[in-house]
Amino acid sequence: DGGITQSPKYLFRKEGQNVTLSCEQNLNHDAMYWYRQDPGQGLRLIYYSQIVNDFQKGDIAEGYSVSREKKESFPLTVTSAQKNPTAFYLCASSGTSGGSSTDTQYFGPGTRLTVL
Amino acid sequence: EDKVVQSPLSLVVHEGDTVTLNCSYEVTNFRSLLWYKQEKKAPTFLFMLTSSGIEKKSGRLSSILDKKELFSILNITATQTGDSAVYLCALGSGGGADGLTFGKGTHLIIQP
Numbered sequence: 001d002g003g004i005t006q007s008p009k010y011l012f013r014k015e016g017q018n019v020t021l022s023c024e025q026n027l028n029h030d031a032m033y034w035y036r037q038d039p040g041q042g043l044r045l046i047y048y049s050q051i052v053n054d055f056q057k058g059d060i061a062e063g064y065s066v067s068r069e070k071k072e073s074f075p076l077t078v079t080s081a082q083k084n085p086t087a088f089y090l091c092a093s094s095g096t097s098g099g100s101s102t103d104t105q106y107f108g109p110g111t112r113l114t115v116l
Numbered sequence: 117e118d119k120v121v122q123s124p125l126s127l128v129v130h131e132g133d134t135v136t137l138n139c140s141y142e143v144t145n146f147r148s149l150l151w152y153k154q155e156k157k158a159p160t161f162l163f164m165l166t167s168s169g170i171e172k173k174s175g176r177l178s179s180i181l182d183k184k185e186l187f188s189i190l191n192i193t194a195t196q197t198g199d200s201a202v203y204l205c206a207l208g209s210g211g212g213a214d215g216l217t218f219g220k221g222t223h224l225i226i227q228p
Contacts, residue, residue: 033215035218040220041220042120042122042204042206042218042219042220042221043159043204043206043216043218044218045215045216045217048214048215056214058215090158090159102164103147103148103150103164103208103216104150104161104164105150105161105216106161107158107159107160108158109157109158110157110158
């Protein structure tokens, strides 16, 4: 089945540690995104990538880093510089329609990160 | 800066009622407005409204876009307990594939 997978489902981190969240898609989508969701809040854009080997900062990129070495994969690293990393992290992807990129994003199941 | 405001933030109704969820927005370069349903984890896509498609309907759910007044509504008729969820409104803008701007969501609870 086509879809987006994220791992792990739950992640616990000690202060000062870097952690990497995995996101893989087999939808053949060019664009991939990372969002953060805090309780009672909407999603906020961290980073996005429209094509392999290229990515751009979103609204809240500080303390995060990404890579896009393969079309299928877009891992997110939460660094120790991120002051309040406890949140629900969602990865998404979008494809093209009629040759143009489409805004319809499809989401993975998310990773819940807790800093101890 | 693009902005999305949803109202109400929470709503409790009884099964069988009709509900209307609101989404107003401010945008520099409008491309699309999307509605998602989030039950516990991943948001699932409901509708995308654009300049060429300002009304969408699927079963008991429907949505309209008013580009002049800068708002959208999501209507759910004959509500069921399975409709209980957070409904998110999101804005697509700019040149393309730039990421969406989300509102805080409306938490809808359907009581039996």
